[in-house]
Amino acid sequence: xxxxxxxxFEVGQEFExxxxxxxxxxxxxxxxxxxxxxxxxxxxxxxxxxxxxxxxLFNSLYTLAIMIGMSVQDTTLGTTMGxxxxxxxxxxxxxxxGDTLRAKTKIISKRESASxxxxxxxxxxxxxxxxxxxxxxxxxxxxxxxxxxxx
Numbered sequence: 689x690x691x692x693x694x695x696x697f698e699v700g701q702e703f704e705x706x707x708x709x710x711x712x713x714x715x716x717x718x719x720x721x722x723x724x725x726x727x728x729x730x731x732x733x734x735x736x737x738x739x740x741x742x743x744x745l746f747n748s749l750y751t752l753a754i755m756i757g758m759s760v761q762d763t764t765l766g767t768t769m770g771x772x773x774x775x776x777x778x779x780x781x782x783x784x785x786g787d788t789l790r791a792k793t794k795i796i797s798k799r800e801s802a803s804x805x806x807x808x809x810x811x812x813x814x815x816x817x818x819x820x821x822x823x824x825x826x827x828x829x830x831x832x833x834x835x836x837x838x839x
Contacts, residue, residue, distance in 0.1 A: 691760070691767035693836040694798065694808035701795040705758045711746055713785040719750040746783035751825045755816035758791040764831055769807050772830040781824045788819040796828065807832050 720730040728735035729745050736744040752774075783789070796811040810833050816825040 691763055691765040692833075693767050694810065694833040695836050697763075697795050697798050697810050697833070699795055699797060703759065703762045703793045705762055705791045705793065707758045707761070708788055708790040709754055709758070710788040711750075711754070711783060711785060713744070715750065716744060716746050716785055720747050723747075723749065725749075741782060741784075743784060746785060746787070748779045748783075748825070751779065751783050751789070751816060752777065752827060754789055755791045755814050755825050755827070756829065758789075758816075759793045759812065759814055763793060763812065764833065767834050769804070769832040769834055772809065772832055774830075775828045777825075777827040779825050781818070781822045783818065783824050787824075789816055789824065791816045801832065804832070806835050808835060809833070 717731050720727065725747065727747075729739065729741075730747050731744065733744060736742070792815050794813045794815075796813050798808055798810045801807040801809055810831050812829045812831060814825075814827050814829060815823060818824050
Protein backbone atom coordinates (compact mmCIF):
# COMPACT_ATOMS: atom_id res chain seq x y z
CA UNK A 689 0.00 0.00 0.00
CA UNK A 690 1.56 3.32 -0.99
CA UNK A 691 1.74 6.21 1.42
CA UNK A 692 -0.66 9.12 1.42
CA UNK A 693 -0.15 12.48 -0.22
CA UNK A 694 -0.42 15.68 1.80
CA UNK A 695 -4.03 16.27 0.72
CA UNK A 696 -5.09 12.81 1.93
CA PHE A 697 -4.17 13.42 5.57
CA GLU A 698 -6.86 14.79 7.88
CA VAL A 699 -6.26 16.25 11.33
CA GLY A 700 -7.53 13.72 13.89
CA GLN A 701 -7.13 10.78 11.49
CA GLU A 702 -5.83 7.64 13.22
CA PHE A 703 -3.99 4.59 11.92
CA GLU A 704 -3.70 1.27 13.74
CA UNK A 705 -0.66 -0.24 12.08
CA UNK A 706 -1.04 -3.97 11.33
CA UNK A 707 2.66 -4.81 11.65
CA UNK A 708 4.02 -6.00 14.98
CA UNK A 709 7.51 -7.02 15.99
CA UNK A 710 8.91 -9.19 18.76
CA UNK A 711 12.29 -7.76 19.76
CA UNK A 712 15.19 -10.03 20.62
CA UNK A 713 18.41 -9.97 22.61
CA UNK A 714 20.28 -10.12 19.28
CA UNK A 715 18.43 -7.01 18.04
CA UNK A 716 19.36 -5.12 21.18
CA UNK A 717 23.05 -6.04 21.23
CA UNK A 718 23.51 -5.60 17.47
CA UNK A 719 21.82 -2.18 17.34
CA UNK A 720 23.64 -0.94 20.42
CA UNK A 721 27.03 -1.97 19.10
CA UNK A 722 26.36 -0.82 15.50
CA UNK A 723 25.54 2.64 16.86
CA UNK A 724 28.67 2.68 19.06
CA UNK A 725 26.61 2.57 22.25
CA UNK A 726 28.47 0.27 24.68
CA UNK A 727 26.04 1.02 27.53
CA UNK A 728 26.23 -2.13 29.73
CA UNK A 729 22.55 -1.67 30.59
CA UNK A 730 21.85 -2.83 27.00
CA UNK A 731 24.60 -5.34 26.27
CA UNK A 732 25.83 -6.88 29.56
CA UNK A 733 23.59 -9.44 31.25
CA UNK A 734 25.71 -9.62 34.42
CA UNK A 735 25.73 -5.83 34.82
CA UNK A 736 21.99 -5.62 34.11
CA UNK A 737 21.20 -8.29 36.72
CA UNK A 738 22.50 -5.85 39.35
CA UNK A 739 20.07 -3.09 38.31
CA UNK A 740 16.47 -2.50 39.31
CA UNK A 741 15.41 -4.11 36.02
CA UNK A 742 17.28 -7.38 36.59
CA UNK A 743 17.90 -7.82 32.88
CA UNK A 744 19.07 -5.73 29.88
CA LEU A 745 16.89 -2.84 28.77
CA PHE A 746 16.11 -2.71 25.06
CA ASN A 747 17.83 0.27 23.42
CA SER A 748 15.28 3.12 23.36
CA LEU A 749 16.51 4.50 20.03
CA TYR A 750 15.77 1.15 18.42
CA THR A 751 12.30 1.21 19.99
CA LEU A 752 11.82 4.67 18.44
CA ALA A 753 13.00 3.42 15.04
CA ILE A 754 10.70 0.40 15.13
CA MET A 755 7.70 2.53 16.14
CA ILE A 756 8.22 4.98 13.28
CA GLY A 757 9.10 2.19 10.86
CA MET A 758 5.79 0.45 11.58
CA SER A 759 3.97 3.60 10.42
CA VAL A 760 5.67 3.98 7.03
CA GLN A 761 3.62 1.53 4.99
CA ASP A 762 0.31 3.12 6.01
CA THR A 763 1.35 6.77 5.93
CA THR A 764 4.51 7.87 4.11
CA LEU A 765 5.75 5.06 1.83
CA GLY A 766 6.88 6.80 -1.37
CA THR A 767 5.08 10.06 -0.60
CA THR A 768 7.47 11.75 1.80
CA MET A 769 10.12 14.24 0.80
CA GLY A 770 11.84 13.87 4.16
CA UNK A 771 11.66 13.77 7.92
CA UNK A 772 11.91 17.25 9.45
CA UNK A 773 12.31 16.32 13.10
CA UNK A 774 10.85 14.82 16.23
CA UNK A 775 9.70 16.34 19.51
CA UNK A 776 8.19 15.12 22.77
CA UNK A 777 9.96 11.76 22.62
CA UNK A 778 9.08 9.72 25.72
CA UNK A 779 9.62 6.16 26.91
CA UNK A 780 7.14 5.70 29.78
CA UNK A 781 7.74 1.94 30.24
CA UNK A 782 10.83 -0.17 29.55
CA UNK A 783 11.13 -2.64 26.68
CA UNK A 784 12.87 -5.99 27.12
CA UNK A 785 13.93 -8.75 24.75
CA GLY A 786 10.86 -10.89 24.07
CA ASP A 787 8.39 -8.00 24.10
CA THR A 788 6.12 -7.67 21.08
CA LEU A 789 5.64 -4.11 19.87
CA ARG A 790 2.85 -2.54 17.82
CA ALA A 791 2.09 1.06 16.97
CA LYS A 792 -0.58 3.57 16.08
CA THR A 793 -0.38 7.04 14.56
CA LYS A 794 -2.59 10.10 14.86
CA ILE A 795 -2.44 13.16 12.61
CA ILE A 796 -2.04 16.21 14.86
CA SER A 797 -1.70 19.02 12.33
CA LYS A 798 -0.90 19.83 8.72
CA ARG A 799 -0.01 22.97 6.80
CA GLU A 800 1.17 24.05 3.40
CA SER A 801 4.91 24.40 2.96
CA ALA A 802 6.00 28.03 2.72
CA SER A 803 9.03 27.15 0.60
CA UNK A 804 7.85 24.24 -1.55
CA UNK A 805 4.64 24.55 -3.55
CA UNK A 806 4.61 20.78 -4.21
CA UNK A 807 4.64 19.82 -0.51
CA UNK A 808 3.06 20.27 2.89
CA UNK A 809 4.09 19.52 6.46
CA UNK A 810 2.23 16.88 8.46
CA UNK A 811 2.63 16.40 12.22
CA UNK A 812 2.34 12.76 13.26
CA UNK A 813 1.96 11.45 16.80
CA UNK A 814 3.27 7.90 17.04
CA UNK A 815 2.51 5.65 20.01
CA UNK A 816 4.08 2.25 20.63
CA UNK A 817 2.60 -0.49 22.83
CA UNK A 818 3.91 -3.77 24.18
CA UNK A 819 1.98 -7.04 24.33
CA UNK A 820 0.35 -5.95 27.62
CA UNK A 821 -1.03 -2.81 25.89
CA UNK A 822 1.32 -0.61 27.93
CA UNK A 823 2.63 2.51 26.20
CA UNK A 824 6.38 2.09 25.82
CA UNK A 825 7.15 5.02 23.48
CA UNK A 826 5.55 8.19 22.13
CA UNK A 827 6.83 10.92 19.83
CA UNK A 828 5.67 13.69 17.56
CA UNK A 829 7.26 13.78 14.13
CA UNK A 830 7.08 16.32 11.33
CA UNK A 831 7.22 15.07 7.76
CA UNK A 832 7.52 17.01 4.53
CA UNK A 833 4.90 15.29 2.38
CA UNK A 834 4.50 15.51 -1.37
CA UNK A 835 1.24 16.86 -2.71
CA UNK A 836 -0.63 14.73 -5.21
CA UNK A 837 0.98 15.12 -8.65
CA UNK A 838 -1.04 17.16 -11.11
CA UNK A 839 -1.76 15.74 -14.58
